[in-house]
Structures are given as C-alpha cells and as structure tokens.
Amino acid sequence: MEIIDGKLPKDFAKEFNSKEEFHSYFEDLYKQGIQQLLQGELDVHLGYAKHTKEGHNTGNSRNGFFSKTIKSETFGDLVLNIPRDRNGEFEPQIIPKGETMSHKIEDAILGMYSRGMTRSDIVEQVKSVYGISVSESTISSISDKILIDVEEWTKRILEPQYLVVWMDAVHLKVRTDGKYINNAMHVVIGLRADGLKEVLGMWLNKTESASFWMTVLSDLKARGVEDILIAYTDNLTGFTKAIKGVFPETITQLCIVHQIRNSSKFVVYKDRQQFCHDMKEIYTAINEEVAVDALNALKNKWGEKYKYAIDSWENNWENLMPFLAYPTALRKIMYTTNTIENLNRGIRKYTKTKVQFPDEKSVKKSVYLAIKNSEKAWVKPICGWGLIMNQFLVIFGERCNIKH
Numbered sequence: 001m002e003i004i005d006g007k008l009p010k011d012f013a014k015e016f017n018s019k020e021e022f023h024s025y026f027e028d029l030y031k032q033g034i035q036q037l038l039q040g041e042l043d044v045h046l047g048y049a050k051h052t053k054e055g056h057n058t059g060n061s062r063n064g065f066f067s068k069t070i071k072s073e074t075f076g077d078l079v080l081n082i083p084r085d086r087n088g089e090f091e092p093q094i095i096p097k098g099e100t101m102s103h104k105i106e107d108a109i110l111g112m113y114s115r116g117m118t119r120s121d122i123v124e125q126v127k128s129v130y131g132i133s134v135s136e137s138t139i140s141s142i143s144d145k146i147l148i149d150v151e152e153w154t155k156r157i158l159e160p161q162y163l164v165v166w167m168d169a170v171h172l173k174v175r176t177d178g179k180y181i182n183n184a185m186h187v188v189i190g191l192r193a194d195g196l197k198e199v200l201g202m203w204l205n206k207t208e209s210a211s212f213w214m215t216v217l218s219d220l221k222a223r224g225v226e227d228i229l230i231a232y233t234d235n236l237t238g239f240t241k242a243i244k245g246v247f248p249e250t251i252t253q254l255c256i257v258h259q260i261r262n263s264s265k266f267v268v269y270k271d272r273q274q275f276c277h278d279m280k281e282i283y284t285a286i287n288e289e290v291a292v293d294a295l296n297a298l299k300n301k302w303g304e305k306y307k308y309a310i311d312s313w314e315n316n317w318e319n320l321m322p323f324l325a326y327p328t329a330l331r332k333i334m335y336t337t338n339t340i341e342n343l344n345r346g347i348r349k350y351t352k353t354k355v356q357f358p359d360e361k362s363v364k365k366s367v368y369l370a371i372k373n374s375e376k377a378w379v380k381p382i383c384g385w386g387l388i389m390n391q392f393l394v395i396f397g398e399r400c401n402i403k404h
Contacts, residue, residue, distance in 0.1 A: 035081055038092055042083045045090050060087045077133075147361065150368045154201055158220065161227045161401040162190035163392055164333060165200070166340040168234055170347050173356045174204075174363055180356045181206065185367050186216065187347070189339055190228075193402045195381025195389065197339065199371050200225075204360055210238030217246040229396055230322075232334060234258045240319060249399075254319045256283050256335035259312065266309040267302075275302060275309070282313065283335065288324045326395065329387045346374040 039050070042062065048054035050062065065081040084090055119136040169184040176183075184207075188200040200220060205212050213236065228250045233239050240252050260279065267275045278298050285291035295317075299310045313320065323334040333339075350370035357363045382388065392400050 035083075038080075038083055041092050042085065042090055046085060060085050060089070062086070144361075144365075146365045146368060150364050153368065155223070157224045158200055159190070159192050160224060161193060162200075162225065162229070163193065163400070163402075164191040164230045164232060165189065165228050166232045167236060167239070168340040168344060169208075169236075170344050170351075170367070172351060172363055174360060175356065175358050183360075183363070184208065185347070185363060187340070187343060187367075187371070188216070188220070189343060191333075191382065193400075195385035197378045197382065199343070199375060202364070202367055202371070204363060208237035208239075210241045213239045213242035214245060217242055221246055227399070227401075229392070229400070230334060232340075251322050252319050253322050253334050254316055256320065256323070259283075259316065259320060263309040263312050266306050266312075271302075271305075275306070278302070283320075285324060288321050291321060291324055327391050329384050330391045330395075332384075333382065333388065343371070343374050346370050 043049050046060055046062070047058065063084050063086040065083055067079055068082045069077055069079050082092065119140060123133075123136060166189045167186065169186045171182050171184050173180040174183045175181075183204055186203045186205065188202075189197055190200045191197055201216075203212075203216050203219075228243075228247050230251045230253055231239075231243055231247075232253045232255065234255045243250050243252060260276070260283070263279060264272055264276060278294075278301060281294035282291050282298065285294055295310075295313055298313075303310050323331045326334065347367055347370040350373065351366050357366070389402055393402055
C-alpha cells in the first residue's frame, strides 16, 4: 500500500473483508511502530545502530527481547517485544518499566474514581469502553497513586494571610478496629488577598475538641499562615478557645444560618413561621444595639414557651454578632454558608456511592479528588470582590495584605 501526500488510497478499505480485519491491520501497524521506536531508543542508549561496526568493543550490546502486555485505549491488550541490553541499563521511555497501562486509561480510571464510581463499576466501564480487563486490585493500585499528591497537597506552603476562613465537616463512616465508626472530615477554605478561594487542607477526626483544633491551626501556622482576619464556623467544639491561642487577633463568627436552624428545631411546626419572622429581626438589624432589642422582644414573646431556642442566641451572642459591625457586602460573605456548603455538596456527591470506607486512606483519596473537582470552578474572585476588597481595607487598615 502506497501513501501519497499523507493520504490513503481511495480503494484502501476494499482490501479488508470485515471490520475485524481492518482493526487487526492497524493493530499490527501500531505494534510495529511502537517496536521501531523502542529500537530507536535502544540505538540512542547504546550509541550505535544495529549491525554497525561502531558497536564493536563498546562494552554493551543488544540482548534480545522480552514480552510485555500493555493495556492501550485503542487496541486493548497488546503483547509487545521490548528490547533489552546486555548490561541491563536500558530504560525505555515510550513504555516505561513497571507501567502496563496507558496514561489515558489511568486518567480515565481516576476520573471515574473521583466521581464516586465503585471499583466494580469502573472495571465494567473500562471493559465496555476500552475492551480491556482490569481487576479491582488494579483500580485500587492506580488510585493509590493519588496519595502522593495528597501528601504534597496537605504539606504545601500557604499564603501568609487569609481574609476569611470557613470551617465545616462532612461525616463519613470509616472502618476502625473492625467496626464502622462515624468520622468527621474537617475542611478549611480560605479567601486570599486576591479574592480567590482555596481549600487549605482536610483533617479526619472522630471528635472535636480544643486540642484537635489546636492541631489544625498549628498546622496552618507551620505551613506559613501568619494571620486570619475572620474565622467562620458552625459553633465547632473547642474552636474559639483554640484559635485565640494560635491567632489571637482573629475575629470568630458563628454561622447565622446554622443558628437559625438550631433555634427553629425547638419550635413546634404551627409556631415556626411566626417565630422565624420575629427572629429575623435579630440578624437583619442595622447594628448590635438594635439586634439586642430584637432579641429581648423575641424573649418576651416566646421565652416561656421556647426557652432553649432563646438560650441558644444568648449563650452564643458574643460570637454571633461580630458581622453586624460591618457593611452589607462584607456581612453577606460572613453569614451565608454558600462557600462551604457548595464544597460539602461536592464531597457528598463523590462519596455517596461509598456508604462505608475500609480505611482512612480511601477516605482521603475520595475527598481530595472531590475537592480538586470543586476547585476547578474557583478561577475568578468572589462575587462583588471590588467592593468587598475596599471594605476590608477600610476596616482592617495596614493589617490587611491586599495589594491596591
């Protein structure tokens, strides 16, 4: 067959009686091409071409072949003859030692894994799409490569200052000592001085305590964080005490949305609409003084019937009200939960098929991949960044690291 100007002859297809013959022809062509490239690599390694006098007395020479089966995205399982040298020094780059699968297939497997597909589902999908068989243990081995990225990511150097950090947790069942126990995967998001968000890290723990949060915050500090202006949390146990020990100037803001939910759960359904209407006067007040009046009005009207709902506001008042000291644009990012809840939704989406995790390693792989998928959308500063940036500069002055 003659190829002219890079084009096949018009009657080329007539040479084949079936699509199987057509596929087989190109499979052989592909194998020959790969093996010629491998021979070329060996020529470069040895410093001379096959059957040339330059190879005499060089101290190394060709030493036959060994068979290797690779899994390709186009032709499935292929058996190749890999050349070798007598000294055992040849390291082919086209088909590296220890690798039996194309990067495209590995990337596809990681993509399916990150989207929450089970290992058995991935096995079936790879067989269906690429026509190759892989075991569940192979899937696990490929996904384990992510752990190297996880290790680097969790130890990377961070920004010296974050304007706001949001902290929350997703609860997942992890096998521990033969039992599946609820664990909290705590995630921290930071708002940088350029208006972009990034996930600072993830920490798996069974319980929350001041000592646990001290570990998390000390880790952030060790990785380069020198200051956090505002920390936003869901009344995490021991957090307020811990952050004062590591970042004493940080303002702690409890989540208003969670506070509303926690208060409402003490109220019976028939009263809930009116109670929530009255409660709204607190967190929409123009300042803290007006908010205090609204709380007193709520207490006078509902205090006897729903004492615990009122107590939850009074007990957390100091950490609920800081946002009222700031302008509207800044209030919005302080009391809405969109940032952290969107991330948590993404994590749950990619872990929902894994009701239980066999170990901490598998949890970290899944959550890390879910985080990286979510971060792909974080390419622009947060909505209204120009106004928010100016408000940070006015309120925090020289302490604020925003370049302007």
